[in-house]
Amino acid sequence: MAGVLEVRDLSKSFDGIVVASHIDLTLKSGSIVGLIGPNGAGKTSLFNLISGVVKFDSGTVLLDGSPLDRLKFHQRVRGGLSRTWQHTRLFPSLPVIDNLLIATHDYPGERLVNVLFGRRRLKAHDSVARDKAVGILGKMGLANVADDLVSDLPYGQQKLVGVARALMGDAKCLLLDEPMAGVEGQAYAAMQRVVREVAESGVAVCVVEHNIAFIRDLCDEGVFMFSGAIMARGSVAELIRDPQLTELYFGH
């Protein structure tokens, strides 16, 4: 079965420093792939290359069979490729709900013409988006903080808002960059549940994470990266047991 997202022979180097070397990766609908490896292995860089934050040197990325190579970051997102950030990158001047409202794939308020002459369209969109946002926040246990500023929330909840925002765009493929870093308690359980539910709804999910327990419990497949290359694939349990990989992970 062809994947939702296909990465083929992707390479990138900065002034001779290789951050991605002939990467092949397939993300399938409904499955969660865990990307593990030590710091500097190129996991976040791979996300940046796939999503279009950084241009790659060679190779190709296909979303539902069509190449993304020539599309800009925001165009890839609109096409159904969504991502989150390790350090949330929420909009601090907006309340939680507005962080979400702005993130639908067809937000009409982005166009001045609509704001000046398309009131009806804006209103219609707003009510649909608001329902959707409230629904997503409810699932995450964030309904009661919808009108708070994101900076007033504990860090774990901010991470959840980051995922909630990424879900507003009806992604087919979701890239999560260290969703668990700094997350504990209730938010931890909520995050675990949400990621699983997202995958069950048919989204292809890829997670970069250092929390091995989280990866092991959640992922269908693990991919081990080291210095820009994929070293091993398999079940997460297998990867953890491999003494060679453990050595790479913790250093010599």
Place this chain on the structure above:
Amino acid sequence: MEYLYGIIIIIGLYVILATSFNLIIGYGGLVSIAHPVFFALGAYTSAVLSRDFGAPVLLAMLAGTLVALLASIALALPSLRVSGDYLLIASIGFQLGILEVIKNVRFTGGPGGFTNIPPFLIREFGRESYVVLVLAVMVAVILLVWWISRSDYGRAMSAMRDDELAFSSIGRDAMWMKIAIFGLGSGIAGLAGSLYAHYFRFIAPEQFEILQSSVILTMVVVGGLRTTWGPVVGALLLQALPQAISFLHLPPSVLGPIQGILFTGLVLVFMFFRPQGLVPAKEVWRAVQRPTGKAGENR
């Protein structure tokens, strides 16, 4: 009375310029110094079309606005494709270059200026009617920028200023938003230019020099970036100031430099002691109307 009308119209036009520049630099986060040249493009287009081509003034004014708008898009499109920072550099070249062209082609009247611009409304309805026109446009511009800043577009502008990469990561196109903001703001400056031309009926390149850019910037910064009333207060204050100095009966050769020093000093004082300006902006974006419910309880 004529003197007073002149002052009111100048203040009204500066409010329009400051408010539209606030849209660009405050809400859009775009740094440009070319605002005076769009003011000039509006003035010259309208003046030339109405005097030398016999266009009706109203139509000429519309054309002036449109030329400023299109020129600003032509400037923003290539520079913003690279990065926001290039707009500043491009705007410096644009401001200096276009003004140099105006000085050196014949149909603009060259460095001597463009005279005998057809008046508008004044002959038929008196000077008061023009004052009303300018003030009406001023109110419309203030309302327009206020409305945009509180609309769904305002929400997007807030997010874009907060974090442009995150803005892209939710599928939003920052580049086209910036172009639209810059185009609208500059188009309004063009409209102000045409309004200027048909009242004072004489325009010259030195009225649109780069120094004007710092005057407009000072109005916005001293008044308060990203606020509705900031540019209005700033324009009033900074127009009243030169009028006040003129009562000191200083020789004209000293007056100009003193004004320059005063304006620069004012900006520095505000940067140190009140960077938020006289009218401080709210840190949090607010919609025209808050949704019902528990909104706002936490603030």
